[in-house]
Amino acid sequence: MTAAWAFHVLAKPAGSACNLGCSYCYYKDKPNSAAMSPAVLDEFIRQYIHASPAESVVFTWHGGEPTLLGLDYFRQIVSLQQKHKRAGQRIENDLQTNGLLLDDDWCAFLKEHGFLVGLSIDGPANLHDTHRRTHSGQGSHADVLAAAGRLVRHGVSFNAMAVVNRQTASRPLEIYRFLAHELNARFIQFLPCVEPKAFADTPPQHWPTPDPPTLHTTAARPGEADSFVTDWSVDPTQWGRFLCEVFDDWLAHDVGVVAVNWFESLMAQWAGRPAQMCVLSPTCGRAMAIEADGSVYPCDHYVYPATKLGNIVQTAMEQLVQSPAQVAFGRSKYAALTEMCQACPYLFACNGECPRNRFVRTPSGQAGHNYLCPGLRTFFTHADGALRRLARERK
Numbered sequence: 101m102t103a104a105w106a107f108h109v110l111a112k113p114a115g116s117a118c119n120l121g122c123s124y125c126y127y128k129d130k131p132n133s134a135a136m137s138p139a140v141l142d143e144f145i146r147q148y149i150h151a152s153p154a155e156s157v158v159f160t161w162h163g164g165e166p167t168l169l170g171l172d173y174f175r176q177i178v179s180l181q182q183k184h185k186r187a188g189q190r191i192e193n194d195l196q197t198n199g200l201l202l203d204d205d206w207c208a209f210l211k212e213h214g215f216l217v218g219l220s221i222d223g224p225a226n227l228h229d230t231h232r233r234t235h236s237g238q239g240s241h242a243d244v245l246a247a248a249g250r251l252v253r254h255g256v257s258f259n260a261m262a263v264v265n266r267q268t269a270s271r272p273l274e275i276y277r278f279l280a281h282e283l284n285a286r287f288i289q290f291l292p293c294v295e296p297k298a299f300a301d302t303p304p305q306h307w308p309t310p311d312p313p314t315l316h317t318t319a320a321r322p323g324e325a326d327s328f329v330t331d332w333s334v335d336p337t338q339w340g341r342f343l344c345e346v347f348d349d350w351l352a353h354d355v356g357v358v359a360v361n362w363f364e365s366l367m368a369q370w371a372g373r374p375a376q377m378c379v380l381s382p383t384c385g386r387a388m389a390i391e392a393d394g395s396v397y398p399c400d401h402y403v404y405p406a407t408k409l410g411n412i413v414q415t416a417m418e419q420l421v422q423s424p425a426q427v428a429f430g431r432s433k434y435a436a437l438t439e440m441c442q443a444c445p446y447l448f449a450c451n452g453e454c455p456r457n458r459f460v461r462t463p464s465g466q467a468g469h470n471y472l473c474p475g476l477r478t479f480f481t482h483a484d485g486a487l488r489r490l491a492r493e494r495k
Contacts, residue, residue: 107386107421109148110160110400113141113173115392118165120198121235124265124293124332127164129300130403135169136392138176140413144390145180147417149189157185160194162389162400167201171209178213194218196261198232199247200240207254217258219248221283223275227268231332248283260285265293266322266331269338272345280350280358289361290346292339294457294471295330303404304456314461315469328459329471340475344482351486366483369449371491379454385430388421396420398429401456438462438469446480 113136116127136144149157159181161174181191195210196218202210210217221244222228229239251258260279262268268275279285298308312328313319319326322333334342343362350360365376375381389400394412397403409420420426433455440462441452452458453470462469470476 106152106154107388108158108160109144109396109417110162110387110389111136111144112162112164112166112389112391114164114166114168116164117168118163118198119168119200119234120165120240121233123231123233124263124295124330126295126299126401127403134392135173136394140392140394141177142180143412144394144417145177146184147412149181149184149186149191151416151418151421155188156190156192158192158194160196162196165198165201166195167197167206171205174209192216196220197247198240199244202247202250204250204254207250207256210251210256211254215256217251217256218261218289219244219251219258219285220261220263221245221248221279222262222265222268223271224278224282227271227275230267231263231265245283252284258285259287259289261289261291263291263293264334264339264342266334266338269334269342272342273349276346276349280354285358287359287361290342292334292472294333296328296459297330299330301404303402303407304459306404306406307459312459312461312467314465315463315473320460320471334472336472336475337478338475339472340478340482343475343479347479347483347486355490366449366487367490367494370487371494375451380449380451382434382451383430384433384455385426386421388426398426399456401454402429436468438466440464440466440469440473444477446477449480450476 115135116130118128121128148159185191193213193215195215198220220232222232225239225241228241228244232240234240248258260283262275262279279288296307302308318324319328321327321335322329322331346360347363350358350363361377365380369375369380378384378387385398387399389397389403390412391397391403396409396412396417397407398409409423409426412420433452436455436458437452441447444450453472453476457471458468460469460471461467
């Protein structure tokens with residue numbers, strides 16, 4: 101039996117276990133369960149393949165740090181995929197990793213089986229090592245660079261993923277040029293770091309009192325005495341400037357050579373096509389997460405007891421995907437837009453961004469507005485003309 105529509109599951113077979121202690125990590129406070137057992141792994145792969153309506157099934161292995169499970173574990177993954185796939189069905193694998201364990205054996209395996217690697221790297225050493233340190237406090241940049249070199253030598257395709265936080269957001273060109281021209285990444289993902297102070301044990305939309313902060317007040321910015329967010333969260337204005345400066349440099353030098361997740365999606369949206377990023381789509385609910393014990397959650401950022409959908413050992417995955425709770429979760433993204441969002445000329449581009457970031461009030465007092473709104477609005481206004489031109493050229 102297959103699900104009625106396509107969906108994606110981000111798998112966390114090692115749970116929150118990690119060999120880094122990144123200070124901004126949104127997952128480090130999750131319970132560190134044992135690795136996904138052979139029985140649950142087999143059930144997950146079987147159900148995911150059989151529930152997928154697509155000819156190509158994409159597995160994304162995430163963490164924590166999935167390479168802690170070892171090469172033999174991933175050899176088992178590939179074997180189970182071949183066991184369960186249907187005739188004519190293509191299996192693809194993505195691996196998100198900090199790179200510290202990627203030796204030559206790992207790289208040879210990844211190349212042999214066509215894995216696409218997402219390598220977490222925040223820019224040059226002085227910026228990357230601000231937050232991405234080992235548990236003993238040592239910087240990890242040199243080891244990540246060494247891993248990137250091995251991936252290149254083995255011909256493994258990889259993307260660079262950079263978390264943009266309050267400490268690094270003021271250096272947009274230094275970060276972008278390092279990733280694009282020194283690391284030579286051909287696809288770059290920028291993720292804005294945003295976490296309310298209560299994020300460790302409180303899911304989005306369940307935030308405690310006091311009342312959510314109002315847009316443009318000190319409480320809606322990091323580093324202030326009354327901040328609602330962590331000190332490492334990116335400031336909304338910073339995020340807008342970061343995107344503007346990177347966009348201008350990319351536009352001048354790297355269009356058609358380097359793909360940046362935000363720009364690729366927005367070019368499509370300006371051309372009237374669907375968003376390529378879930379955070380910019382009108383609805384969500386088709387990108388779920390599975391934990392090591394088989395428990396399924398609406399999204400990677402909604403892994404909390406209060407938002408658990410069920411477990412694949414007791415309930416088939418296609419039932420969880422199409423459950424009333426998950427359908428309502430997906431639809432609520434559009435249904436809960438503030439009046440300020442609905443009146444915005446860039447609603448088609450932003451769609452209120454990610455629901456997990458909707459924890460500020462509008463100036464009129466309406467709750468549920470997106471924290472990053474000021475920066476996004478600045479960037480959309482700045483890039484509008486160029487995006488219109490690029491969209492026309494790509495049609």
